[in-house]
Amino acid sequence: MAEKASGGVQSVERAFELLELLAQAGGQLTLSELSSLTTLPLPTIHRLLRTLVSLGQVRQLPNRRYSLGPSLIRLGEVANKQLGTLARPHLKDLVDALGESANMALLDLDMVVYVAQVASPHSMRMFTEVGRRAHTHDTGVGKAILAQLEPEQVRSIVTGAGMPTPTPKSIGNLADLEAELGRIRERGYSIDEEEQEIGVRCLAMAVPAAPTPMAISVSGPVSRVDAAFAERAVPLLREAARIISEELNLAS
Incomplete structure (x- = not known):
């Protein structure tokens, strides 16, 4: 060769x-x-x-x-597990500092798949099963990922997957989504404002320079995940995303 x-x-x-x-x-x-x-x-x-x-x-x-x-499925499953193993200590640091559940998800064709989670110690908490697939347009991690992509790829993803509206606050059309992605790019992180589930708010940030599009998030009840929480959470999310990016690129 x-x-x-x-x-x-x-x-x-x-x-x-x-x-x-x-x-x-x-x-x-x-x-x-x-x-x-x-x-x-x-x-x-x-x-x-x-x-x-x-x-x-x-x-x-x-x-x-x-x-x-089909052979790629097994490889993908193993890779996802390894990503989850790498990210979990940093997600735990977020939970220890903020008290809310932390997740990591990556783009899988036209959906996101959750590959790691560390749950909040609170009895009332947000829970997402590892391996769960979700739409990009109504999740914090999904919107954080979409904001990193070219407009043509965003349109292809949401056209392929559709834009269901699980709550009255969900984004249901491409124009509104594109406007929201612009706001995400300006502030550097995304917010799921009860778009997946009423009463739950999520802050998410893309992992920069990742080998595949991915994002991390913290989620919890709107009564606890408020403006003061966001002020504390955003710098911690940014630092965790930076460290995960460095570790991923060192491992590649």
Whole structure:
């Protein structure tokens, strides 16, 4: 196999480029669509796809489209567990300092998936099961992640997943969501104002320079998660996000 000047194995890098393109497209593309998204020669794409199909990393569907394969599910589950293990001590620090539940979630196609949580010691607390998938437009972590993405990707995500409104305070259309994302970019963090559940407020912040879009959050009853709480929480969230980012990039 040829090696690039950087020391990377070229065929491996090219294979991962195709997997990334499939993931960014929502999981499925035709051969011609893949060809239009990369500078790789068509015979090279076809050869790499055949290899990935034989390994179970890619599937060829009856309609001739290519999709991400089942072998990636196991890899993803293990990676998510490792992310949760890395983040949990920092989430615990947030809980110890603030007294409210802390979470980490990452973008998984057009939804967010929670990969770690440390629960509040309060009897009345916010709880999210690790592994739960949720929409991006009505969650603190989801909006924090969307605010880091290009407008075209945001539209693709919310169009694919839909914009249900679980509470009267949920955002239900793209124009309102785009305006909210602008406010998030200005202040540097997102707020779930009872958009997932009445009576629960969440403050969330994206993890900068993460290898995949992700965010951390603290959540609790609106009676405790108020303006004074936010003043204490935002600097702590920012510092936790910075440390997690550094550890992720050191591990990569």
